[in-house]
Amino acid sequence: MTINSHIAFVGTPNCGKTTLFNVLTGMRKKVGNFPGITIEPSLGNVSTGEKSIAILDLPGLYSMLAASLDEELTMQVLQKGHPSIAQPHGIVFVMDATNIEKSLYLYSQVAELGIPMIIALTMVDGVKARSGVIDDIAIERLTGLSVFPIVGHKGIGLDALKQALLQDREWNIPNAPPTFEEIRDRVHWSRNTADAVLTIKEPDTVTSRLDSILLHPIGGILSFVFIMAIFFQSIFSWAIPFMDLIESGFSSLEQLALQHLPPGLFSDLIARGLIAGVGSVIVFLPQIIILNVFVVILEDCGYLARAAFLVDRFMGIFGLQGRSFIPLLGSYACAIPGIMSARIIPSHRDRMTTMLIAPLMTCSARLPVYTLIISAFIPPMIIGRFFSLQAVILAGLYILGGLTGLLVAFVMKKSMFKGDVIPFLIEFPPYRLPSLKSLFVTVSDKALDFLKSAGTVIVALSLVLWFLSAFPRMEITDSIPEIQQQQMQLEQSYAGQMGKAIAPVFAPIGFDWKLTIGVLGSFAAREVFVSVMGQLYGADTTNSDASLRETLQQTIPFASALSVLAFYVYALQCISTMGILKRETGSWKWPAFAFVYMFILAYGFAYIVHAIAS
Amino acid sequence: MILETLRNIPIGTTAILTSLEGNPVFIRRLNEMGFLPGTKFRLLRRAPFGGPVEVSYGHTRIAFRPDASVTIHIHVLS
Ligand SMILES: Nc1nc2c(ncn2[C@@H]2O[C@H](COP(=O)(O)OP(=O)(O)O)[C@@H](O)[C@H]2O)c(=O)[nH]1
Ligand SMILES: [Mg+2]
Numbered sequence: 001m002t003i004n005s006h007i008a009f010v011g012t013p014n015c016g017k018t019t020l021f022n023v024l025t026g027m028r029k030k031v032g033n034f035p036g037i038t039i040e041p042s043l044g045n046v047s048t049g050e051k052s053i054a055i056l057d058l059p060g061l062y063s064m065l066a067a068s069l070d071e072e073l074t075m076q077v078l079q080k081g082h083p084s085i086a087q088p089h090g091i092v093f094v095m096d097a098t099n100i101e102k103s104l105y106l107y108s109q110v111a112e113l114g115i116p117m118i119i120a121l122t123m124v125d126g127v128k129a130r131s132g133v134i135d136d137i138a139i140e141r142l143t144g145l146s147v148f149p150i151v152g153h154k155g156i157g158l159d160a161l162k163q164a165l166l167q168d169r170e171w172n173i174p175n176a177p178p179t180f181e182e183i184r185d186r187v188h189w190s191r192n193t194a195d196a197v198l199t200i201k202e203p204d205t206v207t208s209r210l211d212s213i214l215l216h217p218i219g220g221i222l223s224f225v226f227i228m229a230i231f232f233q234s235i236f237s238w239a240i241p242f243m244d245l246i247e248s249g250f251s252s253l254e255q256l257a258l259q260h261l262p263p264g265l266f267s268d269l270i271a272r273g274l275i276a277g278v279g280s281v282i283v284f285l286p287q288i289i290i291l292n293v294f295v296v297i298l299e300d301c302g303y304l305a306r307a308a309f310l311v312d313r314f315m316g317i318f319g320l321q322g323r324s325f326i327p328l329l330g331s332y333a334c335a336i337p338g339i340m341s342a343r344i345i346p347s348h349r350d351r352m353t354t355m356l357i358a359p360l361m362t363c364s365a366r367l368p369v370y371t372l373i374i375s376a377f378i379p380p381m382i383i384g385r386f387f388s389l390q391a392v393i394l395a396g397l398y399i400l401g402g403l404t405g406l407l408v409a410f411v412m413k414k415s416m417f418k419g420d421v422i423p424f425l426i427e428f429p430p431y432r433l434p435s436l437k438s439l440f441v442t443v444s445d446k447a448l449d450f451l452k453s454a455g456t457v458i459v460a461l462s463l464v465l466w467f468l469s470a471f472p473r474m475e476i477t478d479s480i481p482e483i484q485q486q487q488m489q490l491e492q493s494y495a496g497q498m499g500k501a502i503a504p505v506f507a508p509i510g511f512d513w514k515l516t517i518g519v520l521g522s523f524a525a526r527e528v529f530v531s532v533m534g535q536l537y538g539a540d541t542t543n544s545d546a547s548l549r550e551t552l553q554q555t556i557p558f559a560s561a562l563s564v565l566a567f568y569v570y571a572l573q574c575i576s577t578m579g580i581l582k583r584e585t586g587s588w589k590w591p592a593f594a595f596v597y598m599f600i601l602a603y604g605f606a607y608i609v610h611a612i613a614s
Numbered sequence: 615m616i617l618e619t620l621r622n623i624p625i626g627t628t629a630i631l632t633s634l635e636g637n638p639v640f641i642r643r644l645n646e647m648g649f650l651p652g653t654k655f656r657l658l659r660r661a662p663f664g665g666p667v668e669v670s671y672g673h674t675r676i677a678f679r680p681d682a683s684v685t686i687h688i689h690v691l692s
Contacts, residue, residue: 067639067643101673183642183645183646183650184645187646200673215661309661310661311665312666312679313662313664313665314663421639421640422643425640425644426676427647428675
């Protein structure tokens with residue numbers, strides 16, 4: 001798709017560009033597929049009465065000499081157009097009044113393009129708050145462009161800007177900037193010009209006071225831990241009631257469909273295939289929304305950059321940068337929102353590494369499997385007077401996942417994702433109040449995007465899994481109890497046959513064919529393991545897994561049970577994660593790679609555990 | 615006195631950047647941010663456990679990881 005008549009928003013990072021774009025245009029549309037980019041270029045519309053114009057939002061940049069994929073894309077679009085985005089007809093240069101020097105530096109390069117421009121001067125309230133004056137008339141004289149002072153999050157000055165965007169006479173080619181031999185000359189020009197147009201009398205005391213706490217060697221770490229604890233608590237616990245509601249809603253829908261449709265294949269497809277598949281997508285929404293709200297607020301208020309500064313050293317041990325911390329912590333609740341939030345990482349290689357190890361973090365879907373096996377096979381002993389053996393093993397599994405992930409990251413960063421264009425380098429933005437409207441637009445955009453691009457893949461894959469377990473059909477007489485009917489159907493199905501066929505592969509790690517089917521079946525989602533095992537062993541797990549626990553205790557050898565645990569620590573048993581990896585990396589290559597390397601880890605670890613235990 | 619790194623000087627030190635060597639993209643970006651040889655700056659803080667440093671000069675505050683890919687020479691003033 002090529003956009004032919006559009007203007008672009010260009011500005012330095014944190015200049016208020018996204019806020020301005022969101023309040024001006026509302027909903028947006030993605031342009032092309034740019035998996036490596038932190039802010040996907042998107043298109044919105046501004047209209048007054050009969051006229052309307054398409055606006056392109058591009059990633060922020062400091063300079064036209066790109067130092068990241070983000071900057072490279074913006075640069076390419078502006079200089080000559082990109083295969084999927086034509087060169088814009090006009091540029092709205094978003095100039096941050098509180099950081100005018102950096103803005104002017106970039107401006108001097110963009111002005112060389114000779115494209116008609118308009119200047120939106122943001123953060124003018126920030127200058128006033130520090131008893132400063134920004135001389136917008138001087139900027140007009142200097143640049144030869146129309147300058148519109150605005151306060152993005154409050155909507156001040158937006159109407160005038162909006163009118164101007166639609167009027168040809170407001171668009172001018174900028175005065176030719178001086179030619180610069182060296183970076184130093186350009187820096188000096190922007191510094192001198194900044195001093196001429198901006199006077200700020202007072203330092204930003206709010207920011208320096210907050211920083212003296214939030215970046216304090218001890219206070220900084222304490223507040224970091226506190227903020228991260230709330231962040232984790234919110235996705236791990238606060239999302240649960242909503243997820244339960246969605247799950248019970250969809251299972252009642254499933255029941256309703258089974259009761260009201262004529263029994264048979266069709267009702268099974270609708271209920272167990274389609275409704276269950278859609279439900280398994282919707283159920284991710286609470287965590288996705290909560291996590292994104294948190295990440296956007298942290299980013300917009302300016303804390304994210306500080307958090308990255310604080311943990312950069314720790315993440316650096318494993319070859320990553322500070323910003324990888326949040327996606328990985330989020331993945332402890334669920335890898336789906338975790339992987340989505342990896343967009344906050346500007347370095348492409350770090351971002352790929354982070355996404356590829358995110359599924360190793362112990363997500364909450366592993367918990368039902370862990371508790372089932374641990375409560376069935378590990379005696380409730382107390383060790384060292386205080387610790388319950390069950391709890392110690394559970395905690396061990398949690399730590400093992402994260403630790404292995406970081407070690408894998410280390411290896412990846414030493415090999416396939418070696419090096420970085422630049423190490424950690426960041427300009428701390430002042431602390432600012434986020435805009436609610438912009439937050440709403442960004443988060444609902446992410447949620448819709450998940451439903452559209454990953455959700456469809458997940459539903460399709462769920463239907464395939466349903467097909468494999470529902471075909472070929474068996475003739476089952478009604479006299480047999482329902483649970484046994486399901487058991488027989490599953491055994492006979494393609495999934496069952498496949499399980500039996502590949503069982504020899506899993507024999508060395510102590511899985512019989514039933515465990516193998518359980519593992520295969522749980523590919524829909526790890527927590528499905530419990531209900532698949534229930535079906536296989538003819539145990540009713542609708543209300544509790546107590547009867548399944550007893551059956552398992554009697555039928556599975558101890559070593560095999562431990563082997564299952566070991567396998568689940570590492571295996572990528574989740575089609576939804578693969579769906580989101582495809583979405584975020586732009587190809588099936590990476591989910592396939594993640595699946596294979598995690599399978600090798602899982603198989604190897606299970607093999608060792610099984611060998612030791614038996 | 616010329617020091618090889620920013621690692622050894624105490625927080626609050628004012629110094630002049632004398633030269634940057636190594637990773638060209640990193641150095642170019644530092645330069646573009648106004649951190650050029652001759653710049654007088656102050657070391658504001660260091661992240662815990664020897665992490666990145668934050669420096670201020672003019673109206674700018676930047677934080678970066680002075681990793682092995684660059685050598686930073688400075689001249690300590692106070
Ligand atoms: N005080 C003030 N804050 C603003 C203004 N415009 C945006 N912000 C805030 O500045 C932060 C960064 O804005 P954002 O639009 O994300 O910047 P971007 O990185 O350029 O997209 C957010 O918290 C916004 O709410 C403004 O004109 N004045
Ligand atoms: Mg932003």
